[in-house]
Amino acid sequence: DLDPQANLTLGLGVEWDQLTCALNDVLMDPDAVPLVTILQQIGDLPLYLAPGHLRMADCEVMLMPAADRAYRLRNALEALGADRRFDWVLIDCPPSLGTLTQNAIVACSHLLIPTEPKYYAFEGMRTLNRMIVQLSRALRFKVETLGVLLTLYERGTRLHKDISDEIRKMFGDKVFNTVIYKNVRLSESEYAGQPIILYDRRATGAQNYEALAEEILARATQ
Template sequence: MDVETAPKPNAAPDAGRPLRVLAIANQKGGVGKTTTAINLGTALAAVGESVLLIDSDPQGNASTGLGVGRAARKVTMYDVYMGDKTLDEAAIQTVLPGLDLAASDPDLSGLEMELAASPRRSYRLRDALSALRATGKYSYVLIDCPPSLNLLTVNAMTGADAVFVPLQTEFFALEGLTQLMRTIELVRGSLNPALEIQGVVLTMYDRRNSLSEQVARDVREHFGDTVYDTVIPRNVRVSEAPSFGKPVLIYDLKCAGSQAYLQLAREVVRRERERREAKKN
């Protein structure tokens, strides 16, 4: 991966604003990344936060999972990355009040080649987020990253305050986590020195499976308090919801998956409040 050198006077994303930008990332596929982006965004909106979900994956699963079809995507993240539109112009109101979406576009798959010779190619999203921060419109921005290390992932981590890591409770998921930590260190070293790990959330957890318990124990031993207390259980209703173009909280509010994401949202908000208080002191 070719990275640029961060400019010295403005090495980190804008600080001190109430907006918190989280890149939801894991370089291993199938860990519940997009599912977490959709449902955490929905749950945060449900508990009173104002949220923008950025679908920065060319597959567009987050957009589809929120019921936003191709025809409704008049302005997309491709337009934002190319500098033709702002994030505010790309934001689409979803069925849930408080949750907006900046939709994906298949053209994002060719973005790396299109911007190969462009200046500040790794800062396109950060520049767009700087304008959005000034509006005070949102309290959280969640960026659904592709499951690979490419220009879209680099842009997300360069523009984010922190990385939010969904981790499936299976053995091979730990290998993906190791790769992700290397990527975060790389971005910290050259593009965004202030990048933090927001937290690790265990997904697809099966209490009947001893391996799930073992992986959870190993992750907590290694990452300590960085791992959220809330775990997302393996739940058929969570798996079904995207096929209906709905977050699971709208598809079936009472199911175990919905309740877990609501609990996670409350924990995210509480930890964020504690983080801000600690910085003041």
């Protein structure tokens, strides 16, 4: 969880204010705090969280003088290479292109760009896409966009349909076929601090995310 808001951490039932160490500590001093030491298993799932913290925002400023500031997460992940527990690493980052997001881009092989079918989100995504291209050139690091994900989609809303159509025109087959529909059970699962797959597997939101997982696997293994 690279986002200073730590919503992913809270949504998985981990209280950031109870943590002794979090991902910000790994980025600041990876030798003193190896990534593996902060991982927390989520329930009985084969899912591990590297928790975020509000202090993550401090990394944006404190890492600026470091020559390797954009490579801290990549180096930390490489140290996990021999750990057979992990097949996939998903990185949640803030919607900006500061030091934290730079770390995510350098560390990953593919980008998944979520967006709401709203005008400001649409314009922001266009800007973000251009900036990602510029950043990858500046850092001399190639990253591929795996897909664009439409989220919080409201059925029967003309505006959402129109903007979704525009997004599909712009990004073509990069847009996932799966759409995450607005669903109260998703909000409830966040409040309960549980993944939707544990909270209510029959919910529309759970079915949407299961379909997305299958589509991601199919694309990533092509």
